[in-house]
Amino acid sequence: MVGAGFAGVECVRRLERTLSPGEADVTLVTPFAYQLYLPLLPQVASGVLTPQSIAVSLRRSKKYRTRIIPGGAVGVDLKAKVCVIRTITDRIVDESYDYIVLAPGSITRTFDIPGLTDHAFGMKTLAEAAYVRDHVITQLDLADASDDAAERAARLQFVVVGGGYAGTETAACLQRLTHAAVKRYPRLDPALIKWHLIDIAPRLMPELGDKLGRAAQEDLRRRGIEISLGVSIAKAGPEEVTFTDGRVVPTHTLIWTAGVVASPLIATLGADTVRGRLAVTDEMCLPGYDGVFALGDAAAVPDLAKGDGAVCPPTAQHAMRQGRRVAENVVAALRGGPMRRYEHKDLGLVVDLGGADAVAKPLGVELHGVPAQAVARGYHLGALRTNVAKVRVATNWLLNAVAGDDFVRTGFQARKPAKLKDFEYTDAYMTAQQVQEYVEKARPRAL
Structure with missing residues (x-):
């Protein structure tokens, strides 16, 4: 198994429950021995939740028997049935397999925009969320310490690019943080704090529909977030950002x-793709290769509920259910039984904008405000994998509601700026040719 996201962990846990101890050996390749609950990452960035509350340990229970290899899969030779792994000690090792399940997830999608990877932060990993929180609070401290009006104004302006769920929730949560924190800085004018949310699309979160999309925009604008649609970034610098409409902020x-885009691992396989995601069957098998399954963000799984050639969107609810079905299909392949197709009708969407602000569309029912917030938080608690994680998150929410925000920064990498290019290790992967050469050298073919 490659990847410990929603899809990978669900698959491993189902395999452990289904297979007898002597029936198969299960190995999980992941750089971090935890499952990250990504939908709540903006709340870690804003300090509402602690980082460990959404990082569910894979080693907590003694009853699981999966072998965990701490490292990342950097290439797979599908013909030789070998997975090449870069361990956390930077060693290159290889593992043979009979069946491989590819769920390496996705990375942040970037474009060829001057300065983007050098000056932008992402919101895809736990380290990024913790770093962004430190950075935002640091801007308040630096603005408070500065006597230069222009510098002070620049440090109190924040730009978020991306009008999907991640970007909208990130802007909403961090705006609440700075709005509350600035009250503790008597020298700072709260009117100087400005948040910009921009997206090249004509609407925020179009999947919500017109009514809820407008409601979300109204909530954000009421709180002072400036929303610009049909706009993106032309270039980024250390002290300013230029929008495509000519504005310089x-x-x-x-x-x-x-x-997001599929993990770079997919490019090492030499298999057919659909917009960068592996083209798989509706049983999530990779055509032409025996014993290879792929799912989650890295696979273009046919969406049978929608039909017309649609593929499943890269959401947690699809990934979790795909993981269970792939586990069932792996067991079926082992035991010589029939495999089943994946089909799931989307249950709806929830967007937590912080406080009492939220929008949700469970089973097609449109909700706004407190009812939507109750549904959103109920959904997240239900989706968290362990009772310990549920208690931690619920306790954090309760404590934040009662005691309010805190504005402590940890000094995380304070003297070494880290940006988008520093967190996802996209240069660690091999090319398809390098994988083949490595396998041929490490495992010479028998004559």
Whole structure:
């Protein structure tokens, strides 16, 4: 198993419950021995939740028997049935397999925009969320310490690119943080704090529909967030960002959340893809290769509920259910039984904008405000994998509601700026040719 996201962990846990101890050996390749609950990452960035509350340990229970290899899969030779792994000690090792399940997830999608990867922050990993929180609070401290009006104004402007769920929730949660924190800085004018949320699309979160989309925009604008649609970034610098409509915004904070693309691992396989995602059957098998399954963000799984050639969107609810079905299909392949197709009708969407602000569309029912917030938080609690995680998150929410925000920064990498290019290790992967050469050298073919 490659990947410990929603899809990978669900698959491993179902395999452990279904297979007898002597029936198969299960190995999980992941750089971090935890499952990250990504939908709540903006709340970690804003300090509402602690980082460990949404990082569910894979080693907590003694009853699981999966072998965990701490490292990342950097290539797979599908013909030789070998997975090449870069361990956390930077060693290259290889593992043979009979069946492989590819769920390496996705990385932040970037474009060829001057300065983007050098000056933007992402919101895809736990480290990024913790770093962004430190950075935002640091801007308040630096603005408070500065006697230069222009510098002070620049440090109190923040730009978020991406009008999807991640970008909208990130802007909403961090705006609440700065709005509350500035009250503790008597020298700072709260009117100087400006948040910009921009997206090239004509609407925020179009999947919500016109009514809820407008409601979300009204909530954000009421709180002072400036929303610009049909706009993106032309170039990014250390102290300013230029929009495609010509505006230049002085800022030290650019947060990039403009979508995701499949893990670079997919490019090492030499298999057919659909917009960068592996083209798989509706049983999530990779055509032409025996014993290979792929799912989650890295696979273009046919969406049978929608039909017309649609593929499943990269959402947690699809990934979790795909994981269970792939586990069932792996067991079926092992035991010589029939495999089943994946089909799931979307249960709806929830967007937590912080406080009492939220929008939700469970089973097609449109909700706004407190009812939507109750549904959103109920959904997240239900989706968290362990009772410990549920208690931690619920306790954090309760404590934040009663005691309010805190504005402590940890000094995380304070003297070494880290930006988008520093967190996802996209240069660690091999090319397809390098994988083949490595396998041929490490495992010479028998004559």
